[in-house]
Amino acid sequence: MAVSFNSCAVLVVEDEVVTRSVSVRLLKQLGVGTVIEAADGAEALARCNRVDFDAIFCDVDMVPMGGLAFLEALDGRAPVIMLTKHDRSDVVLSALRSGATGYLVKPLTTFGLREKLEKALSAKG
16 A cells, blocks of 8 residues: 655755756655755755654755755754765765665655655654
């Protein structure tokens, strides 16, 4: 049985506009009810101060505040799935040690997003 995401609020933190819009589109195709965007970690923290997100998809490489710094500043307020082009084990381990719930290597797919979102929601609840 498929999980329904229509009552979920998800934040997409990505500095590349095209990648961010693709992520948003894929999440909406999965039926996510609320999808909010941020261009970097600092903007994402401001969004997190106004909305309680069920899950956050966050790029690793961003300026001025990157994904790992955002993850540490967020301090466990929501499950975070890191998004990146890196598949090196040191980057993956850094993200997981910093508290990431999961990790997805770009390019993103609806299958990968669904799988990680389901895991994030089960970890939260």
